Amino acid sequence: MKKSVIVMLSMFVMGVGSFAAQHGMNKGGEVPVSVKNAFKKEYPQVKKVKWDEEHGKFEAEFKLNNEKISATYSSTGIKEETETSLNAKNLPKNAISYVAQNKYGKIKEAAKIVKADGSVVYEAEVAKGDLLFDHNGAFQKLVVEKD
Structure with missing residues (x-):
């Protein structure tokens, strides 16, 4: 009985990790709500975004008007920079x-x-x-x- 509970728990944890990876969440967990809200407010037309976390900063990578763009936010949702590929x-x-x-x-x-x-x-x-x-x-x- 205990083994089956452990196996089920392990599968649940792996499933959550897989779901997070597929939906643009960073390795450390969920992108902070303040960051997501700041992004949505500035780029409401963007539907597909890939999130990455590095050194406490959150980077949104997306395409807008056929341009590859990334926007970097602090953990509190303050935009620090926007990078547009040229x-x-x-x-x-x-x-x-x-x-x-x-x-x-x-x-x-x-x-x-x-x-x-x-x-x-x-x-x-x-x-x-x-x-x-x-x-x-x-x-x-x-x-x-x-x-």
């Missing part, structure tokens, strides 16, 4: 020139990041990491992610 040729010309002049190679991905204060940063992903540029395309820094 074709590399749409980066500021100064950024494209910097990548070529410094022999960083091919730009794998590019994005426009709008911070909560309205400031704009451009990102160019290259083999060595992410190159960040200001709104005019002036180089700011290279960010290398550690595995």
Whole structure:
């Protein structure tokens, strides 16, 4: 009897985990209601969203008007930034020139990041990491992610 209860409980827990994974919940559990509400208020037309949690921040990945977008929120639902994918040729010309002049190679991905204060940063992903540029395309820094 005890074994069957344990087996049933185990199956229930696995089922809940599977359901959570299929419905965009993070590994740590449910996306906070404040975050979901903030997202729904700003993007009511978005029906399909994938949530991820990293370092206490919640990132919503979705498509809007044929653009791949991610919006990052604090755990209290305050939007910190929005990142919109770009074709590399749409980066500021100064950024494209910097990548070529410094022999960083091919730009794998590019994005426009709008911070909560309205400031704009451009990102160019290259083999060595992410190159960040200001709104005019002036180089700011290279960010290398550690595995």
